[in-house]
Amino acid sequence: MKKKVLSLLLATAMVASLAACGSAAPESTDTQSSDTSAQSGDAAATDTADSAAEDYELTDLYITVDGTLTANVDNGQDAFIEQWEQAVSEKIGHPITLHINQPEHSGYKDNVAQLLTTGQPGDGQYPDALIMSATMFKQYQTTGILWNMADAYANAEFQSRVTLPSINENMKTASGELYAFAPTYGNGCVTYVKQSWLDAAGLKIDDIKTFDDYYNMLKAFTKDGQTGVIAAGFGKLDEAPYINYMPEFWQGAYPAIYKNGDQWVDGFQEQATIDALNRLAQGYADGVIDKDTEEATTKVAREKWFSNDQTTSEGVFTYWAGTWLRTLTDNLDKNDVDADLGDDRLVQLAPIKEIKDTWGGYLNREAPVWVITDDGDGNDAREQAIFDALIETMLDGDKVQTLWTYGAEDVHWSTHAESFTTNPDDPDKKKDYEYAEGEFHLKQSPNDPNAVWKKNHLDPVLVIAPLTNGFIDNDPLVTAGNKFFTENCVDAPQSPSSETLTEVEADLATDKTTYLNNVVAGKMTAEDAIADYQSKWGDTINTILEELNSAE
Amino acid sequence: MFLPVFIYVLIVYYWPMLGVRYAFYDYTLKKIEFVGLKHFTKMFSDADFWKAFTNTLELSIIKLLITTGTAVIVSVFINEMANLFAKKVLQTVIYLPHFMSWTVTAAIFTLFLSTSSTGFVNETLKNWGLIKESIDFMHETSLWRHVYYLVNIWKETGWGTVIFLATLSGINPELYEAADIDGATRLQKIWYVTVPELLNTIIIVLILNLAKVLNLFESVFVMYNNRVFDVSDVISTYIYRKTFMTAIPNYGYSTAVGLFKSVVGCALVLICNRASKRVRGRGII
Numbered sequence: 001m002k003k004k005v006l007s008l009l010l011a012t013a014m015v016a017s018l019a020a021c022g023s024a025a026p027e028s029t030d031t032q033s034s035d036t037s038a039q040s041g042d043a044a045a046t047d048t049a050d051s052a053a054e055d056y057e058l059t060d061l062y063i064t065v066d067g068t069l070t071a072n073v074d075n076g077q078d079a080f081i082e083q084w085e086q087a088v089s090e091k092i093g094h095p096i097t098l099h100i101n102q103p104e105h106s107g108y109k110d111n112v113a114q115l116l117t118t119g120q121p122g123d124g125q126y127p128d129a130l131i132m133s134a135t136m137f138k139q140y141q142t143t144g145i146l147w148n149m150a151d152a153y154a155n156a157e158f159q160s161r162v163t164l165p166s167i168n169e170n171m172k173t174a175s176g177e178l179y180a181f182a183p184t185y186g187n188g189c190v191t192y193v194k195q196s197w198l199d200a201a202g203l204k205i206d207d208i209k210t211f212d213d214y215y216n217m218l219k220a221f222t223k224d225g226q227t228g229v230i231a232a233g234f235g236k237l238d239e240a241p242y243i244n245y246m247p248e249f250w251q252g253a254y255p256a257i258y259k260n261g262d263q264w265v266d267g268f269q270e271q272a273t274i275d276a277l278n279r280l281a282q283g284y285a286d287g288v289i290d291k292d293t294e295e296a297t298t299k300v301a302r303e304k305w306f307s308n309d310q311t312t313s314e315g316v317f318t319y320w321a322g323t324w325l326r327t328l329t330d331n332l333d334k335n336d337v338d339a340d341l342g343d344d345r346l347v348q349l350a351p352i353k354e355i356k357d358t359w360g361g362y363l364n365r366e367a368p369v370w371v372i373t374d375d376g377d378g379n380d381a382r383e384q385a386i387f388d389a390l391i392e393t394m395l396d397g398d399k400v401q402t403l404w405t406y407g408a409e410d411v412h413w414s415t416h417a418e419s420f421t422t423n424p425d426d427p428d429k430k431k432d433y434e435y436a437e438g439e440f441h442l443k444q445s446p447n448d449p450n451a452v453w454k455k456n457h458l459d460p461v462l463v464i465a466p467l468t469n470g471f472i473d474n475d476p477l478v479t480a481g482n483k484f485f486t487e488n489c490v491d492a493p494q495s496p497s498s499e500t501l502t503e504v505e506a507d508l509a510t511d512k513t514t515y516l517n518n519v520v521a522g523k524m525t526a527e528d529a530i531a532d533y534q535s536k537w538g539d540t541i542n543t544i545l546e547e548l549n550s551a552e
Numbered sequence: 553m554f555l556p557v558f559i560y561v562l563i564v565y566y567w568p569m570l571g572v573r574y575a576f577y578d579y580t581l582k583k584i585e586f587v588g589l590k591h592f593t594k595m596f597s598d599a600d601f602w603k604a605f606t607n608t609l610e611l612s613i614i615k616l617l618i619t620t621g622t623a624v625i626v627s628v629f630i631n632e633m634a635n636l637f638a639k640k641v642l643q644t645v646i647y648l649p650h651f652m653s654w655t656v657t658a659a660i661f662t663l664f665l666s667t668s669s670t671g672f673v674n675e676t677l678k679n680w681g682l683i684k685e686s687i688d689f690m691h692e693t694s695l696w697r698h699v700y701y702l703v704n705i706w707k708e709t710g711w712g713t714v715i716f717l718a719t720l721s722g723i724n725p726e727l728y729e730a731a732d733i734d735g736a737t738r739l740q741k742i743w744y745v746t747v748p749e750l751l752n753t754i755i756i757v758l759i760l761n762l763a764k765v766l767n768l769f770e771s772v773f774v775m776y777n778n779r780v781f782d783v784s785d786v787i788s789t790y791i792y793r794k795t796f797m798t799a800i801p802n803y804g805y806s807t808a809v810g811l812f813k814s815v816v817g818c819a820l821v822l823i824c825n826r827a828s829k830r831v832r833g834r835g836i837i
Contacts, residue, residue, distance in 0.1 A: 110796045117581055117801060139799040143581050225669040291667045294691070295777065312669050376582075506798040507600075514778040521691065521779065 056381035058389055060097045064112060064127035067105030068368065069457045071407045076446040077102075079408035080456070087399045092389055101127065106297060109136055116145060121375040121382075128373060128386045134366030135240045137180050138497040139505065141173075147374040147383040149391075150178040156387075158395040161465040167367055168464070170494075174551075180369035181391050183404075184462035188364045188489055189244040190321045190481075191349040192328060196338045197221055197315035198347070205347045211279075211354050214248045218288035221315035228288035229316040230305055232298040234280050234520050238509035241363045241492035243276075245318050247351070249283060250276045252358025255512060257501065257544060258493035264548035266541050268512055269530055272358075277519045277526035284520045290314050294517055302328070308335035316349075321362075321485030322461060323454055326477045330451060339428060343477050348484045362485065363492040370394075394458075397468035405467060406442065407456040413442050413471070422450045440471045454478075498547040504540055511536065575808040581800055591808035601809065603782065604790035611697070611772070611786060612765035615704050620757055622705050623712030628746055630713065631720045632738070643717075646710030654707075658774035661703050665689040696780040704771065712757075719753040720746065755831050763824040766817045787813050 071080040081098050089095045103111035112130060119126035132140065140146055153159075153168060167185050172178045193205060201220035208214055218228025231245040235255060243250035253272035257264055267273060283289040290296075292304065298319075305317045306328060319328065329345055332338060338345045351361045372386050393400040406413040417437040422444065423429035433452070435441045442453045460472060461482040501508075515529040524532075575592075578585045595601050626646065633639040649657070664672050667686035674686040689699050723746065731741045769788035776784035787809065795806040825835040 109799070113799065113801055114796070117579070117803065136799065140581075143800065145581055291686075294779075502800055503802075506793070510778065510781075510793070510797075514781060517691075517777075517779050521688070523779070 056385045057094055058092075058096060058382070058385035059094070060099060061386065061389055062099045062101065062124070062126065062128045063390065064101045064103070064115060064130035065457070066102070066108040066131050068131065069100070069102060070454070071412065071456045072102055074447045076408055076411040079411040080403060083408045084400065084403050087403065088389055088393050091393055091396070091400070096389055099124075101125065106299075109133075112136070116140075116373070121373065126373070128382075129370055129390050130373070131368060132180065132371055133239065133368050134186070134495050135238075137369050137371060138495040139502045140371070141179050141497050142499060142502070144376075145373055146179040147372040147380070147386075148177045148179055149181060149372060149383070149387055150176055152384055152387040152391075153178055153181060156392055156395075158392065158397070158465045161395070161397055161468070163466065164464040171369070180371045182367035182369045183391075183394055183464060184367060184459055185464065186365035186367040186492070187321060187459065187462055188241075188362050188485060188492070189247070189318050190362055190485055190488070191248065191316060191318040192325070192346045193217070193349055194315050194332075194338065195341055195345055195347050205349060208349055209353055211248060211251070211352055214349075214352050215283070215288065218283070218316065219286065222286075222288045225312045226310070227290040227312075227314045228283075229293075229318075230290040230296065230301050230314040231293050231318060232296050232301045233513070234284075234289070234293060234516055235513075237512045237516065238506070240495050241365050244363050244365065244492075246280070247318060247355055247362060249279045251279075251354040254493060255516075257496045257541075257548070259496075264496060264545050266545065269534060269541075274526040274530055277516065277529065280516075280520045281522060281526070285522060289520075294520070302331075306331040306335055306337065308337065310337055321489075322482040323459060323478050325481035326454065326475055329477060333429065334450075336428075348481070351488050360490040361488045362490075364485075364489040365492050366495060395463070395465045397465065399469075401458070401463075401465075401467055402469065402471055404456055405458045405460050405463070406471065406473070407453065411443070411446060412453045412456065413440065415440050418443075420444055420449075422452065440473075442473055496544070496548050498544050498551075500540065500547055501544045504544075508537065508540075572807060572811050572814075574804050575811040577804045579803040579807070587804065591802075591805045592812070594805065595809055595812065600785070601787075601790060604785045604787050607784065608766055608768055608786040608788075611700065611784075612768050613762075614697075615701060615768075616758065616761050616765065618701050619704055619708050619712055620754065620761070622709045624716055624750060624754060626709055627713040627716035627720060628742055628750075630717060631746070632742070643710070643713070646713070648710070649707045650711035652707065654770045654774050657703060657707055658771075661699070661775070662690055665699065690775070691777060691779045693780050693783050696776070697783055700772070700775060700784070703775070715757060716750060716753060719750055723749045752831070756828070759824045759827050759831065762827075763817070763821040765820065766813050 069077075071077050077100065081100065084098050085096060088098075101115075112127075112132070115125060115127060121128070150172065164185055167182050168178065171180055171182065193208075198205060198217075201217070203217055203220065208217055221228045229246070234246060235242055235250065236245055237255060240256070241254075242256050243254065251272070253270065253276035254267035255273050255276075256268060257266050259265075260267075280289070284291075290304070292300070296304070302317065302319065304312075305314055307313055317328075325346065325348070329343055332345050351359075355361065370391060372383050372391075375382055394404050395401055402409075402413075410416070414435075415438055417435060417439075419432065419434040420443070421433070422431045429450075433441070445451045445453045455473070460467065461478070511533065515524075515533055518524045519526050519529045574584075576586060576588060578587050578590075630639055630642060633642070663670060665674070667674055667688050669675065671686065673689070674683070677683045678686070687695070689695050727745045727749070728741055731745055736744065766787060768786045769792070772784055772786050773789050773792065776789065791806050791809050791813075794809065795801050795803065829835045
């Protein structure tokens with residue numbers, strides 16, 4: 001009997017709490033309404049923002065960043081935070097504390113979704129500002145949680161030094177709102193080929209001009225456990241620009257919704273995609289594409305590529321341009337691969353004819369951005385203060401920009417005279433570095449004394465407003481890599497922003513990846529895959545296209 | 553003494569359960585809006601959900617039958633071993649995989665069955681001339697479930713024998729002596745003495761585990777991939793994808809699916825409770 005009474009009591013308590021909690025829910029909806037109205041671009045509110053910001057004292061700044069902030073907790077982040085706080089406190093006139101939340105890079109998107117859905121400003125986890133990829137940003141742009149920083153951006157001090165104004169201007173909505181800030185342009189991937197593999201096959205990089213040339217090169221590389229090419233997936237269909245890890249196979253195809261002329265269309269249903277799927281399937285069947293490609297993450301793919309066991313490696317890898325040319329070369333060096341070739345281990349393949357004839361070059365992705373969250377109180381003071389402390393200072397051309405570009409002084413870089421040696425115990429790899437007093441240079445990595453630090457968050461070559469203090473890392477390999485990319489790239493298509501697309505995008509990407517993998521593995525034909533896709537997703541895609549085209 | 557325990561139970565066990573109300577709300581990016589049964593309507597009309605539901609039942613029940621069956625056979629085999637040292641060694645060896653995490657297990661088998669040159673199984677079969685092309689064990693819809701069951705047998709059989717070995721050690725030796733006098737062979741003794749004595753335990757183990765058939769996640773999550781979704785996606789992985797791999801998740805929908813799973817799970821527990829009462833005279837709850 002006692003048991004039954006207790007059960008009844010518990011059930012009653014639960015029902016009562018349910019009713020109580022349920023009645024509280026609509027209040028949250030009201031918050032959303034005010035949030036949306038706060039973003040309506042009310043001119044009066046904007047006019048008062050600056051004066052309100054002067055009254056608002058931002059003492060704690062919570063930011064969420066992905067792996068592109070390379071000064072992580074194992075790599076001198078404490079010093080970065082300390083020097084940032086000191087420099088920014090001086091600039092804004094009062095002390096400020098920086099809190100960095102850096103989730104694991106591969107799970108960043110999911111982590112951010114949870115933070116933004118379940119958190120509240122000021123709860124110690126909810127980000128005041130955060131990094132987003134272009135795809136993520138487009139998904140969040142219409143949700144009302146991002147702050148319209150158009151005015152703050154227009155009035156920013158760094159405007160006079162911006163050399164690439166189009167990057168941020170192009171992100172504005174039709175009505176002129178700007179919900180994100182890109183401190184750099186996007187960068188993209190280029191195809192790297194191992195020189196030693198070319199030599200062994202008796203090939204020259206300049207002779208690889210068409211897809212047939214490229215394919216024959218892969219065939220020549222494929223023997224005795226070695227394979228032509230590896231990538232992180234045959235296509236990365238959840239992250240724009242989707243095709244950049246295997247551009248030679250994808251050529252002019254774009255397996256996503258994109259703007260063709262003045263109309264939004266679904267590239268996955270186009271003949272170019274069917275042709276690309278067939279090329280990939282052929283490459284897989286011929287064994288020139290490494291079988292691990294299907295499941296490999298970027299980390300797995302690149303580590304296999306520069307592994308010290310080259311007998312099961314690949315000759316070709318398409319990866320990020322510029323700094324990554326140095327990183328890949330250094331990793332080959334670390335693994336004793338082609339030591340005799342030094343910095344000439346890798347050669348960059350110019351876009352093949354089929355890419356030039358369609359896109360015009362490798363794709364320069366839409367830039368990753370910083371966004372500021374709107375607390376929805378109808379007052380821009382907090383958001384303006386975040387902009388002033390974080391974004392305004394990020395491109396100050398001097399101290400703070402150097403922190404974001406190279407990291408902390410005397411931890412990641414220095415101007416003091418010093419000498420150091422990397423790999424001191426290995427005569428083959430040992431390298432001495434010596435710098436005079438006043439000479440800017442990068443130091444040994446905090447967590448790897450055998451490697452020289454490369455950069456922090458901002459790539460000095462890609463940044464839209466260059467440093468004014470003359471601190472430039474003149475690594476000729478990085479410079480050559482960046483030059484090669486800028487000479488051979490075109491801007492990637494703009495990502496769409498639609499409510500329905502945001503709702504289904506993850507499922508859509510999962511299904512498209514399944515179709516892609518099935519076709520490549522020979523489980524279904526490309527035509528059947530597209531027909532199946534059309535029957536499952538056709539109506540939804542039409543709705544998305546209608547939303548996008550009617551918004552134009 | 554009653555009040556602190558009551559408060560503890562209320563806060564720790566019942567308070568979090570209040571979250572089930574979100575099954576009736578749209579809960580996404582600060583938008584919390586009552587939507588009634590919208591999520592349930594969407595869920596029941598989603599072919600992927602039903603696929604996940606049927607996969608869950610099929611995978612769980614077949615896995616349960618196979619692993620229990622294997623555990624019984626191995627237990628009987630171990631019980632018949634005369635060499636005590638060999639018996640102990642074998643027991644230890646087959647227990648060990650149970651303590652290995654599913655992540656490590658999946659990594660080992662993925663490598664083991666890989667189609668690349670590092671895949672031991674494919675390379676061996678090729679070297680023996682049994683196959684010409686590598687078999688993609690982890691990506692073939694026709695093979696994935698077999699691999700899944702095999703991995704489960706490898707990992708869980710040893711641990712499953714614990715309860716059966718305990719039962720076997722409790723069988724009255726006089727039964728075997730009587731069988732000996734009657735001239736029973738070893739196999740006949742197993743069939744006519746050991747198995748009937750084990751039957752009650754087998755049924756109890758099956759009933760107890762049947763109540764948990766919907767709780768299938770980790771083992772599938774670490775082993776499945778896009779190409780085998782049709783045969784491997786289960787309710788928990790479906791919920792995971794809808795919650796953690798969606799750009800802007802709607803926690804309301806995930807909660808609705810979770811609530812459905814809990815209701816079915818609860819019904820299964822009640823059914824098993826009744827079955828348990830019939831078989832052994834007392835319930836499991």
